[in-house]
Amino acid sequence: MPGLGLLLGALLVLGATYLLVRRQPRRPLPPGPKPVPLLGNLHQLPKSLQWLHLYHWSKKYGPVMHLSMGGQPLVILSTHQAAHDLLNRRSARYSDRPRMVMAGELVTKGMHMLLRPYDERYRLHQKMEAPLLTPRAASSYRPLQDLESRQLLFDVLGEYGEVGSKGVDFHHHFERAMASFIYCVNYGYRLRTGYEKELMDGKRVQAEFARTGQVGAYLVDSFPSLNLLPKALAPWKKEAEELYELERQLHVGNLDKGLNNPGWNFSKYMKNSPEAQDMPTEELAFDLGILADAGLDTSTVALDWFIVAWITSGSRWVPKAQKLLDEVVGRDRLPSFEDRPKLAYIDAIASETLRWRPVVVGGVPHFTKTEDTYMGYHIPANSIVLANAFAITRDESVFGDDVDNFIPERWMADEQGKAPSIDVCGMNVTALKDLPQTGFGFGRRICTGRIIARNQLFIQMARMLWAFDVEAGVDEATGQRRKVDDMDCTEGFVTLPKPFKAEMRPRGDWVREVILRSGTTHGVDHAEILNQASRERA
Numbered sequence: 001m002p003g004l005g006l007l008l009g010a011l012l013v014l015g016a017t018y019l020l021v022r023r024q025p026r027r028p029l030p031p032g033p034k035p036v037p038l039l040g041n042l043h044q045l046p047k048s049l050q051w052l053h054l055y056h057w058s059k060k061y062g063p064v065m066h067l068s069m070g071g072q073p074l075v076i077l078s079t080h081q082a083a084h085d086l087l088n089r090r091s092a093r094y095s096d097r098p099r100m101v102m103a104g105e106l107v108t109k110g111m112h113m114l115l116r117p118y119d120e121r122y123r124l125h126q127k128m129e130a131p132l133l134t135p136r137a138a139s140s141y142r143p144l145q146d147l148e149s150r151q152l153l154f155d156v157l158g159e160y161g162e163v164g165s166k167g168v169d170f171h172h173h174f175e176r177a178m179a180s181f182i183y184c185v186n187y188g189y190r191l192r193t194g195y196e197k198e199l200m201d202g203k204r205v206q207a208e209f210a211r212t213g214q215v216g217a218y219l220v221d222s223f224p225s226l227n228l229l230p231k232a233l234a235p236w237k238k239e240a241e242e243l244y245e246l247e248r249q250l251h252v253g254n255l256d257k258g259l260n261n262p263g264w265n266f267s268k269y270m271k272n273s274p275e276a277q278d279m280p281t282e283e284l285a286f287d288l289g290i291l292a293d294a295g296l297d298t299s300t301v302a303l304d305w306f307i308v309a310w311i312t313s314g315s316r317w318v319p320k321a322q323k324l325l326d327e328v329v330g331r332d333r334l335p336s337f338e339d340r341p342k343l344a345y346i347d348a349i350a351s352e353t354l355r356w357r358p359v360v361v362g363g364v365p366h367f368t369k370t371e372d373t374y375m376g377y378h379i380p381a382n383s384i385v386l387a388n389a390f391a392i393t394r395d396e397s398v399f400g401d402d403v404d405n406f407i408p409e410r411w412m413a414d415e416q417g418k419a420p421s422i423d424v425c426g427m428n429v430t431a432l433k434d435l436p437q438t439g440f441g442f443g444r445r446i447c448t449g450r451i452i453a454r455n456q457l458f459i460q461m462a463r464m465l466w467a468f469d470v471e472a473g474v475d476e477a478t479g480q481r482r483k484v485d486d487m488d489c490t491e492g493f494v495t496l497p498k499p500f501k502a503e504m505r506p507r508g509d510w511v512r513e514v515i516l517r518s519g520t521t522h523g524v525d526h527a528e529i530l531n532q533a534s535r536e537r538a
């Protein structure tokens, strides 16, 4: 009976395979601190400066670590290679976001772009925004960035005239300029003082986002089924409703302004896009609102750290930058985007700022629904995967020595013998090393505003360096200059230096003359600049 023999043979093979598979030990989890039952590693992570703690752990446990946050697997990536392999190369698998009941589902009703799962609806929004954020589109907004940075210099010079060595509130000036730019492209209006109600509400929304999105802030995030409780037993629901209403009114009000203000802007473009045709008003308004929020404080924070680097280590690199600016620009006019191909060193300073003090220092969590294997380790399904920006930017195998020091030269390439390559925004690609850009995230979730941000940083940094000598402000009580500690920072989603004032002294009379000749920009017809941007982008 050959049939029976075959059947027996097949059964034997099947049985042997089953035994083999069963015996094969599952790959181990990545290393990490020893968890305890139930809590896992929850109790071992300090409440403050978690990214620093995780960085120190990575020195002991390696580039891929596993923690259990009360049973929730958390995988921490601490080198560029690990983050690149998983979040860039396997992006299709790692582009989801962890579920955030309070910040994502209740406060923003699933409409927060940063928190959306990687699904069809997310891709629809991405498609709607994409044409506005390409390198070519970003280059068309440069005249507005030029305008806001001229206003910034005018405002700083004005405040310096009043306060002198006590120091100006540079954070406020950066914030006004960055916010005014993003509100102008988004909604067609500028900010004159930086204390406008829209900006104050926007800042409150951001602060609430950081608070409600904090790991461990709400029990319902750890135990989502608690959300089934009726309102009377779930006090967070009322709080979420109030916060939603604050955010809804802000974003819908801004959309309304955008649609009615003169000139082209993002609101008008998106409203008329095919993607928005069946989109509820709130959903469109939140899309624009999150774009504005995302662009509001991130660039401001990067500029704040630039000032900290200037004060704490500037003697090593500021004279070189100022000498270059004097050679390329001279003393009769401000640096401009047209000078950028010859000012690669300024772009190196921007890259170094983003590396030295990443704005989103702990990274933004990604999520994988499916299990995976990496470096011989088992990555469980439903893991939160976090690329720790602070650790990655200290990866010596990528960024070389002295990673804790601010050294723009690490970004400069040897140009000799190479044909110059200038990108659409004027960046001299040949003069800069092809190191991984840091601070903007990874894969399909990478920051969509990064080119706009890089343009901002270039023009603001070039002009600040051209115009001012900067020192910590003098403390009125002691008569001494304030001490600036380059690790003294706030907690939260983005990490700012603790507030202080800096003396911003014009480098000479020529600076005053050029800035005053340019004057205030609030009389400029920004609607016409927006229309011009729209023509260039098309």
Ligand code: HEM
Binding pocket: 113, 114, 115, 290, 291, 292, 294, 295, 296, 298, 299, 302, 359, 360, 363, 364, 365, 439, 440, 441, 442, 443, 444, 445, 446, 447, 448, 449, 450, 452, 453
């Ligand atoms: C120096 C300035 C900036 C920094 C450091 C920064 C950083 C980041 C980071 C780390 C992420 C998350 C990436 C990830 O999950 O892997 C992100 C996402 C995002 N950024 Fe930025 N950003 C900056 C400026 C901007 C600007 C100017 C805009 C808007 C014009 C913008 C719009 C966005 C949006 C819409 C997202 C959400 C993308 C998504 O979840 O799919 N960003 N940004």
